[in-house]
Amino acid sequence: MKLISTVLKILFPITILLACVVAIFLSRSLRLQNTDQIKFISQSEKLSSIKEIVNLPPFKNKVIVVDIWSVTCSPCLQQLKTATSFKKRLSTNDVVFLYISYNNKFRVDRQLKWKETIENNKLTGYHLEADADLYTNIWSEINKEKDAGQGIPRYLIVDKNGTIINFNASGLSKPDDFYQEILQVLNNTGSLSMK
Template structure:
């Protein structure tokens, strides 16, 4: 059947189901000046190729399309995963920063508390932290030893003084505690030699802080000595000492440190060398009598 339109004749054919292809879409969209009969012939020639597209024979075109699609999907997922990982790392760094700041603050507070606990009281005669190392026999006394102020207990009266008056003289530091009976008994022989040699020998009692002897305990002992048959009837001693004990660490009482007039440590011992009853080599008379 033929029909005329715009002075051009064209043939009409029975309606057929035509599956559009890329070529047909392009031809119809742009409406070229070709005749419709030419378009019909083109469709018929592409009909076989169109069928092959739907039965899966056009594999190279489909494979390329799916590869591109798969690349896009994988890229999107990788981007999403990377964003999640970056967010996780960022949150982790923030958490570490908060924990680190809190830890540093806790360490700083703890360190300041430790320094405060190590600082002696102002009334103990020790100002500031001790930096002197423990001394050994033969070592020279540090310069601040003679100028260091100590709390002095003199028969119930407290005062502050240093040891500069004993510089250039023989000095014996007698470390004691209120629970040490030999420390008090030995004072009888020590006083004998102090009277015998006068200023040539000086013995200073020292009650360190490790004894935990507070002022009440020392007052109680000082009052009790007046009624005891001992050569010592009152206490004259350095109390609440931490400086000297750090210079001469020890683990028992009595403990004696002999300082030579030249300022060097001559010896230290737990035996009282100022005792007339000891015989060379300082053997206890009780042991000699037992033999």
């Protein structure tokens, strides 16, 4: 009986460790694939700033609506539920949506939750899971005031030249204001085809 108890004491932690390793492997290998509607920006490009991101080829000559969020942010998840209906108000190819998410790397299920959230909310557009360095750099670039903080969700609107026009847009919590802010950027870049 003592032998069985000793074996179990040794095997139990090893089993837990193996389960964690398998979960980490699965979270990295089970990836929602790019589709015509949902595209993932690979971090293999080693992006280091918001400026580099908004100047990537898919965003050339586009107004970019940036949504900074996380799978652990309840207000973010609530607002993402309304993203699809909000986008239906836009009838232009001149606007693209970019979702930047930072998810704690110590959370074993982070990437699975991230991709599940994207799929469940049908978040068409471009998606980037930022690492800690990129996330820190983004906040230092977009916070014009020293004490502005890193509250999420945070929305930015970038014009067709890659210039951030609105560093703190209304977002999906105020859809009518947000719509007008996007419309204003489109009007100022000579591109109006909205409903």
